[in-house]
Amino acid sequence: MSETEVQPRAYRRPVSTWWWLEKRSYFVFAMRELSSVFVAWFVVFLLMLTYAVGRGDDQYQSFLDWAATPWVVVLNLVTLVFVVLHMVTWFNLTPQATVVRLRGQRVPAWAIIASQYVGLAVVSAFVIWLVTR
Amino acid sequence: MTKRRVEPILWLLFSAGGVLAAVFLPVLVVLFGLAFPLGWVTPPSHDHLHAVLGHPLTALFLFGLFALCLAHWAHRFRYTLYDGLQLKGSKGLITVLCYGGAVLGSVVSAVVLATVV
Amino acid sequence: MADSIRLQVSRYRPEEGSAPTLQEYDVPLRKEWSVLDGLNYVKDHLDSTLSYRWSCRMGICGSCGMSVNGTPELTCGTFLADLAPGPVRVEPMRNFPVVRDLVVDIGDFMDKLPRVKPWIIRDDEPEPDGEYLQTPEELDEYKQFSMCINCMLCYSACPVYGLDPDFIGPAAIALAERYDLDSRDRGARERLDVLIEHEGVWGCTFVGECTTVCPKHVDPAGAIQRYKLKAAKESVKAFLLPRGAR
Ligand code: SF4
Ligand code: FES
Numbered sequence: 436m437s438e439t440e441v442q443p444r445a446y447r448r449p450v451s452t453w454w455w456l457e458k459r460s461y462f463v464f465a466m467r468e469l470s471s472v473f474v475a476w477f478v479v480f481l482l483m484l485t486y487a488v489g490r491g492d493d494q495y496q497s498f499l500d501w502a503a504t505p506w507v508v509v510l511n512l513v514t515l516v517f518v519v520l521h522m523v524t525w526f527n528l529t530p531q532a533t534v535v536r537l538r539g540q541r542v543p544a545w546a547i548i549a550s551q552y553v554g555l556a557v558v559s560a561f562v563i564w565l566v567t568r
Numbered sequence: 569m570t571k572r573r574v575e576p577i578l579w580l581l582f583s584a585g586g587v588l589a590a591v592f593l594p595v596l597v598v599l600f601g602l603a604f605p606l607g608w609v610t611p612p613s614h615d616h617l618h619a620v621l622g623h624p625l626t627a628l629f630l631f632g633l634f635a636l637c638l639a640h641w642a643h644r645f646r647y648t649l650y651d652g653l654q655l656k657g658s659k660g661l662i663t664v665l666c667y668g669g670a671v672l673g674s675v676v677s678a679v680v681l682a683t684v685v
Numbered sequence: 686m687a688d689s690i691r692l693q694v695s696r697y698r699p700e701e702g703s704a705p706t707l708q709e710y711d712v713p714l715r716k717e718w719s720v721l722d723g724l725n726y727v728k729d730h731l732d733s734t735l736s737y738r739w740s741c742r743m744g745i746c747g748s749c750g751m752s753v754n755g756t757p758e759l760t761c762g763t764f765l766a767d768l769a770p771g772p773v774r775v776e777p778m779r780n781f782p783v784v785r786d787l788v789v790d791i792g793d794f795m796d797k798l799p800r801v802k803p804w805i806i807r808d809d810e811p812e813p814d815g816e817y818l819q820t821p822e823e824l825d826e827y828k829q830f831s832m833c834i835n836c837m838l839c840y841s842a843c844p845v846y847g848l849d850p851d852f853i854g855p856a857a858i859a860l861a862e863r864y865d866l867d868s869r870d871r872g873a874r875e876r877l878d879v880l881i882e883h884e885g886v887w888g889c890t891f892v893g894e895c896t897t898v899c900p901k902h903v904d905p906a907g908a909i910q911r912y913k914l915k916a917a918k919e920s921v922k923a924f925l926l927p928r929g930a931r
Contacts (some may be wrong), residue, residue: 573920575881575883575887575916576881576913576916576917576919576920576921577917577921577924579913579917580917580921647890651844651845651848651890654848
């Protein structure tokens with residue numbers, strides 16, 4: 436700090452480790468960030484699936500059995516909740532982070548959000564078609 | 569001339585991973601995490617899944633998906649650890665663990681995906 | 686409606702050296718009274734030792750920001766009736782050193798603002814004869830970001846600034862964007878060189894609270910993310926193109 440020295444006895448309020456519990460919006464933020472852990476978990480899960488498929492039908496069947504055990508199911512349910520949280524928050528923040536222009540006109544926020552959901556629908560339909568064909 | 573910095577690149581990887589995770593993971597979690605194991609939908613046969621995964625395009629795409637999702641995780645989780653838990657003191661260690669984990673995970677992904685192609 | 690409301694006001698007296706304490710005052714509850722009016726009542730009728738800042742009473746000067754029930758607010762624009770039955774906790778803005786009672790040290794903010802070069806920068810081209818011309822569309826580009834009244838509520842809401850005071854912070858970055866988007870300005874590169882540093886935009890994790898609390902709808906959070914994108918584009922160019930060819 437230059438000319439404006441802090442008073443010697445100015446009081447600094449310490450930041451609590453639990454600052455993200457102090458407000459609803461901070462908590463939602465913390466959960467949004469935590470979703471990344473579940474994103475990583477599901478990558479690991481898909482890798483295990485891929486590995487099992489590569490090793491043959493028996494391994495694939497026992498992977499499916501393992502994936503049906505209660506704790507894995509619960510974990511994947513929680514994962515779904517966090518992945519959806521990630522999706523919704525990500526889509527909602529996109530128009531704030533980017534300015535999209537079409538023929539010189541700024542595309543309104545709702546249109547950016549809506550087009551992402553259209554993208555999601557197309558991708559989901561394609562994935563479902565590809566694996567269940 | 570802009571100085572070369574890693575932060576912008578890490579942020580780009582984080583963002584790319586964020587988009588892919590938002591668009592692709594929900595359907596994958598529903599299908600492979602819940603619907604197939606619990607039998608809501610008949611799981612694909614081994615042959616079919618092997619054929620899909622074994623297609624070079626699928627494998628290449630999945631590699632990109634996995635690597636970027638892990639980069640997304642590394643970037644977010646690093647901030648979560650040192651803002652959320654205020655572990656600023658071990659900044660170096662956290663950085664190494666997070667990004668190192670993502671790099672390691674990407675290598676593992678490449679190896680595993682190579683086994684089905 | 687009850688005819689009075691309780692204020693719990695944070696008092697800090699540096700000469701006593703102990704942590705701030707809450708002092709309670711009952712003030713009249715009138716429909717048109719803001720929290721600031723309540724504080725003025727305390728000062729005029731109950732306790733003249735209370736220190737706080739204010740000036741315009743109409744949301745323009747940006748000096749009356751405080752933490753009201755834990756949320757950063759302009760106290761001249763926050764009404765007691767909306768907070769009834771109370772009590773209403775009035776504290777100094779978070780994330781700044783407290784000088785006395787509700788007065789915070791704004792030195793850090795004042796040091797940061799000029800770092801983003803918030804003025805119109807021109808190349809060496811000759812001055813125009815009259816004024817620089819600008820169309821209404823060009824004005825609209827940056828208008829939103831020029832509405833900032835430097836109230837610092839966004840800094841007070843930002844957990845990243847609270848944890849790392851080196852972070853240059855929301856209003857300063859929004860101000861940089863205000864000049865970058867101005868059709869008369871050529872200084873984007875100079876500002877980017879400041880904001881691309883670690884203390885520039887990269888500390889931000891897009892909590893978004895700065896935008897939520899901003900009384901002028903400046904949207905600093907949006908400005909920061911756009912800066913990240915700008916910085917990323919430039920960096921990719923710098924990586925791909927040979928030195929100097931940019
Ligand atoms: S950006 Fe908004 S909250 Fe921040 S100082 Fe300016 S007016 Fe206040
Ligand atoms: S007194 Fe000026 S903004 Fe509140």
